[in-house]
Amino acid sequence: MEKLFLVSFLLSLSLPFLVSSSSHNVPAIFIFGDSIFDAGNNHFNKNCSAQADFPPYGSSFFHHPTGRFTNGRTVADFISQFLGIEFQKPFLEAQIAVANGSRKDFPSNGINFASAGSGVLQATNQDWGVTTIQVQLQQFQELVGKNQIDKAVIPKSLFFIESGSNDIFNYYLPYGTPSLNPDAYVQAMLAQVANVTEQLYKLGARRIALFSLGPVGCVPARALLPDAPTNQCFEKMNLMVQKYNKGLESLVTSIPVKYPGAVGVYGAVYDIVRRFQSVPARYGFSDVNNACCGDGTLGGLIQCGREGYKICQNPEKYLFWDYFHPTEHTYKLISKALWAGKTSIIRPVNLSTLLNTP
Numbered sequence: 453m454e455k456l457f458l459v460s461f462l463l464s465l466s467l468p469f470l471v472s473s474s475s476h477n478v479p480a481i482f483i484f485g486d487s488i489f490d491a492g493n494n495h496f497n498k499n500c501s502a503q504a505d506f507p508p509y510g511s512s513f514f515h516h517p518t519g520r521f522t523n524g525r526t527v528a529d530f531i532s533q534f535l536g537i538e539f540q541k542p543f544l545e546a547q548i549a550v551a552n553g554s555r556k557d558f559p560s561n562g563i564n565f566a567s568a569g570s571g572v573l574q575a576t577n578q579d580w581g582v583t584t585i586q587v588q589l590q591q592f593q594e595l596v597g598k599n600q601i602d603k604a605v606i607p608k609s610l611f612f613i614e615s616g617s618n619d620i621f622n623y624y625l626p627y628g629t630p631s632l633n634p635d636a637y638v639q640a641m642l643a644q645v646a647n648v649t650e651q652l653y654k655l656g657a658r659r660i661a662l663f664s665l666g667p668v669g670c671v672p673a674r675a676l677l678p679d680a681p682t683n684q685c686f687e688k689m690n691l692m693v694q695k696y697n698k699g700l701e702s703l704v705t706s707i708p709v710k711y712p713g714a715v716g717v718y719g720a721v722y723d724i725v726r727r728f729q730s731v732p733a734r735y736g737f738s739d740v741n742n743a744c745c746g747d748g749t750l751g752g753l754i755q756c757g758r759e760g761y762k763i764c765q766n767p768e769k770y771l772f773w774d775y776f777h778p779t780e781h782t783y784k785l786i787s788k789a790l791w792a793g794k795t796s797i798i799r800p801v802n803l804s805t806l807l808n809t810p
């Protein structure tokens with residue numbers, strides 16, 4: 453009896469050590485970008501009009517809205533689950549909690565800085581009160597500067613960057629003619645991402661994953677654009693997306709050359725999603741064109757949850773949840789591909805390999 457007690461006592465003592473040693477390589481994920489990753493920052497920013505903090509957002513997994521722009525988990529959430537760590541809190545939520553005393557410290561499993569509606573260009577959707585990626589970077593920088601993040605954790609942490617869809621979508625809006633041609637616009641975007649990457653490196657980041665844009669020209673919201681076809685994807689926009697993605701991959705390839713000790717990985721989300729569209733049934737999709745939740749042409753004219761919206765029976769069968777964003781099912785498939793995929797999907801190494809690199 454006493455022996456048994458001793459054994460279970462020792463087990464309960466050693467368990468925390470076991471857990472921390474198996475995950476010590478990757479204690480944290482820091483996330484920057486737009487609505488693909490936003491887990492509630494905009495919700496905690498009362499000044500921001502890009503919101504998904506009302507039903508039926510979140511209805512399939514959390515069973516309440518969280519500010520995520522989908523029916524469940526995002527790619528950052530799935531990768532965290534694969535790693536066995538908790539979901540990252542929105543920076544603004546953590547900041548409020550630390551300020552009001554309900555938390556002592558910022559979380560140790562990373563922080564999510566992403567803000568829906570933001571782009572890599574500072575002007576993108578500024579009138580919505582979004583947090584630009586440059587300000588997201590400043591928020592991280594301040595935490596590092598004030599020692600509110602353990603500096604020893606940074607080099608081992610994963611840095612996720614995904615942004616640019618809003619810049620490219622806005623390029624085709626009927627108002628405000630862009631002053632740059634598509635190539636120059638894409639170069640201006642890439643210059644910003646390069647700068648963000650450099651600043652993160654200077655702050656200690658060593659494992660940096662940059663995710664390509666998906667086929668933005670296929671989102672149901674293209675029905676809002678006067679020049680876009682609705683019976684097929686808007687390939688003119690997709691061409692611009694592919695140019696941006698190509699530049700992004702060159703940037704990733706240059707990371708270990710320009711920044712000694714750093715590893716960059718490029719996730720080809722564009723190719724993953726196009727694959728879903730070409731053989732939908734193989735991935736469990738019955739609809740890869742329409743939004744599950746919304747209204748009007750392609751379900752792309754009204755945001756999910758806004759007055760007059762309709763919702764599909766089975767979101768699991770749809771590629772798109774709302775006018776701009778994938779369903780949780782789509783995110784799950786993308787996450788699995790990024791986690792353990794071949795070099796055609798994520799290169800030079802997949803996320804599970806990256807994490808097992810000492």
Ligand SMILES: *[C@@H]1O[C@H](CO)[C@@H](O)[C@H](O)[C@H]1NC(C)=O
Nearest residue numbers: 545546548549550552553554
């Ligand atoms: C403090 O902030 C947290 C996070 O927003 C919130 O859940 C909590 O209710 C707040 N507590 C007080 C006492 O205001």
Ligand SMILES: *[C@@H]1O[C@H](CO)[C@@H](O)[C@H](O)[C@H]1NC(C)=O
Nearest residue numbers: 499500501578579580581582
């Ligand atoms: C709120 O958003 C507006 C734009 O909608 C911006 O001009 C203003 O500076 C923002 N205020 C704060 C406190 O962030």
Ligand SMILES: *[C@@H]1O[C@H](CO)[C@@H](O)[C@H](O)[C@H]1NC(C)=O
Nearest residue numbers: 586589590643644647648651
């Ligand atoms: C790069 O980013 C930093 C910090 O956000 C900023 O101060 C600097 O002006 C940027 N440089 C360029 C060339 O945009």
Ligand SMILES: *[C@@H]1O[C@H](CO)[C@@H](O)[C@H](O)[C@H]1NC(C)=O
Nearest residue numbers: 792793794795801802804805
């Ligand atoms: C990707 O991940 C899987 C599972 O961790 C691994 O077995 C495989 O070798 C990796 N593939 C590549 C090409 O890195």
